[in-house]
Structure formats: structure tokens, C-alpha cells
Amino acid sequence: MNQNLQNILELQDALARLREAERRLQEIPDWMRELHDEHETRKAEIEALEETAEEASRQRRAAEAAVQDGQEKLKKYQQQINRVSTQREYGALLQEIDTVKGQISSQEEQAFSSLEHHEQAQKDLAALRESFREIEQRYAAELVRWESEKPEIARQADDLRGRITDLKQRLPRPMVSQFERILERYPAGAVAPVRPIERPGRGQREWHCAACNYRVRPQVVVEIRNGSSLVQCDSCKRILYLEEQA
Numbered sequence: 708m709n710q711n712l713q714n715i716l717e718l719q720d721a722l723a724r725l726r727e728a729e730r731r732l733q734e735i736p737d738w739m740r741e742l743h744d745e746h747e748t749r750k751a752e753i754e755a756l757e758e759t760a761e762e763a764s765r766q767r768r769a770a771e772a773a774v775q776d777g778q779e780k781l782k783k784y785q786q787q788i789n790r791v792s793t794q795r796e797y798g799a800l801l802q803e804i805d806t807v808k809g810q811i812s813s814q815e816e817q818a819f820s821s822l823e824h825h826e827q828a829q830k831d832l833a834a835l836r837e838s839f840r841e842i843e844q845r846y847a848a849e850l851v852r853w854e855s856e857k858p859e860i861a862r863q864a865d866d867l868r869g870r871i872t873d874l875k876q877r878l879p880r881p882m883v884s885q886f887e888r889i890l891e892r893y894p895a896g897a898v899a900p901v902r903p904i905e906r907p908g909r910g911q912r913e914w915h916c917a918a919c920n921y922r923v924r925p926q927v928v929v930e931i932r933n934g935s936s937l938v939q940c941d942s943c944k945r946i947l948y949l950e951e952q953a
């Protein structure tokens with residue numbers, strides 16, 4: 708048996724398991740994914756409603772400020788009435804006063820409807836927050852459970868890192884480099900099994916690379932089984948192995 712190939716296969720396996728452990732440490736676990744998504748959705752709904760309430764508040768303040776402005780203007784115009792000397796000026800001023808009164812009344816309506824919007828949003832928010840409370844509690848409990856699983860996964864990851872260092876030290880340096888180059892090209896895995904092509908009725912067995920389907924010659928299969936160097940697929944360049952070796 709090719710001991711180097713054996714070590715390469717173990718190295719590949721340890722790297723894949725380390726990646727999985729690291730993923731489990733970082734990503735939301737599958738068992739809390741559903742609750743996590745619901746939690747995020749509800750949180751986003753609440754934030755959107757808070758924004759709506761805030762926007763209604765801003766609109767109300769703007770409308771109230773506009774009403775105030777209008778009233779100041781109105782006061783000024785009314786003081787001017789006593790000082791106008793011609794009929795034409797008087798008419799023009801009355802026109803101005805009418806316009807400002809119209810503006811004031813529409814801003815007052817705007818302020819009132821913004822107030823109503825704000826109150827409705829606050830009411831909806833209270834209901835939403837109430838229904839969110841239960842999800843938040845469950846979510847907090849699941850987060851605690853996830854945290855409690857992490858130390859064991861972290862310990863496994865540490866073991867795997869140690870195993871990887873050890874395997875790399877056992878392998879000839881150029882072989883490790885060769886493996887790493889191929890792994891860079893195929894992050895999912897630098898090795899591929901050789902499998903027989905099932906062709907009933909044909910005498911000689913034929914083989915292919917299970918990753919890319921390229922044909923593997925019988926003497927290459929012998930070399931994989933008995934040789935001491937690594938054999939790469941002629942087409943995809945992955946390191947080939949026989950499944951009995953894995």
C-alpha cells in the first residue's frame with residue numbers, strides 16, 4: 708500500500724472536517740435556522756414600523772412649523788392693512804392674506820393626519836413588540852444552546868489542526884506542495900477516486916476518474932495501487948486513489 712497516498716487521503720479528510728467544524732462555529736446551525744429567519748423577519752418589520760412612526764413625527768413637526776410661519780406672516784399682513792393707501796394695494800394684500808390662510812389650513816390638516824399616522828404606527832408597534840417577545844425569548848434560549856455546543860466543536864477543530872500538521876510532517880515536502888497546488892484549484896477536494904466503468908460483455912475492465920470522468924489506463928491503476936508517488940488524473944490533475952484505499 709502507498710503510505711504517502713494514504714496520508715494524503717487522511718489529510719484531505721481532516722481538512723474537509725476542519726472546514727465543516729469552522730463553518731459550524733460561525734454559521735447559524737441548521738436546527739435554529741428557521742427560528743433565526745423568523746426572528747430576523749420580525750425584527751425587520753418592527754424596525755420598518757419604527758421608521759414609519761418616526762417619519763410621521765417628522766412630518767407633523769414640519770407641518771406645525773409651517774403653520775407657525777403662516778401665522779406670523781398673517782400677523783404681519785394684518786398690521787400692514789392699516790398702512791395701505793390705495794385700493795390696489797389693499798386688494799393685493801387681501802389676496803396675500805387669503806393665500807396664507809389657505810396654506811395654514813392645509814398644513815393644519817397635514818399635521819393632524821401625521822399625528823393620526825403616528826398614533827396608528829405606535830399602536831401597531833406595541834402589538835408587534837408584544838408578539839415578538841415570545842420569539843425573542845425562544846431565540847435567546849437557542850443562542851445559549853448554540854454557545855454551549857461551541858466549545859466541543861472548537862476542541863474537535865483543534866484536534867483536526869494538530870492532525871493536519873502531523874500528516875504534513877509525515878509527507879515529503881514536495882508532495883505537500885503538490886497537494887496544496889491542486890487544492891487551490893479545487894477547494895472542494897484535491898483527490899478523486901478511480902472507478903471501473905461498468906460495461907457488460909466487454910472482457911477488459913476500464914476505469915475512469917470519478918471527478919471528471921476521464922479514462923484511466925489499467926497500468927495507471929496498477930501504479931496507484933503499488934507505486935510510491937502520487938498519480939494525477941491526466942485531465943483534471945486531481946490525485947487519484949482507489950476506493951479500497953480510502
Ligand SMILES: [Zn+2]
Nearest residue numbers: 916919940943
Ligand atoms: Zn479527473
